[in-house]
Amino acid sequence: MLVHVVLMKFADAGDAAKARLRLEELAGVVPAIRSIEVAVDELATEVSWHLFLRTTHRDADDLRSYQAHPAHHEFGAWVRPLLVSRAVVDYTA
Numbered sequence: 001m002l003v004h005v006v007l008m009k010f011a012d013a014g015d016a017a018k019a020r021l022r023l024e025e026l027a028g029v030v031p032a033i034r035s036i037e038v039a040v041d042e043l044a045t046e047v048s049w050h051l052f053l054r055t056t057h058r059d060a061d062d063l064r065s066y067q068a069h070p071a072h073h074e075f076g077a078w079v080r081p082l083l084v085s086r087a088v089v090d091y092t093a
Contacts, residue, residue: 001034002057003093004066007049009085016040016050019082022075023053030072032057032065049087056093063090 010016020038027036037054057063066072 001093002059002063003091004053004055004057004063005089005091006051006053007087008051008053008079008083010050010082011084012082013041013044013050015082019051019079022078026071026075030066030069032062032069034058034062049085060090 008016008019010019017040020040023038024036027033034056036056037052039052041048041050041052055063055066057066
């Protein structure tokens with residue numbers, strides 16, 4: 001199983017809650033997502049990121065299928081202008 005972790009920092013922290021809802025909707029639309037977990041930071045420390053995303057996929061091909069899916073592209077087009085920074089870690093579990 002491949003795990004895909006993304007951290008997002010928004011220009012306006014309030015956008016994280018909207019992004020969470022939109023990301024959770026992807027689970028019912030993108031078949032290559034085996035599981036999804038989305039959380040919004042609650043403590044807002046100086047080292048905090050605003051949003052955590054963890055998806056699992058059968059393998060790297062499924063991750064690429066998820067990333068190529070039109071619903072993922074639509075989310076990316078919406079979220080990119082709102083972001084200050086993003087970090088990604090992919091690993092096999």
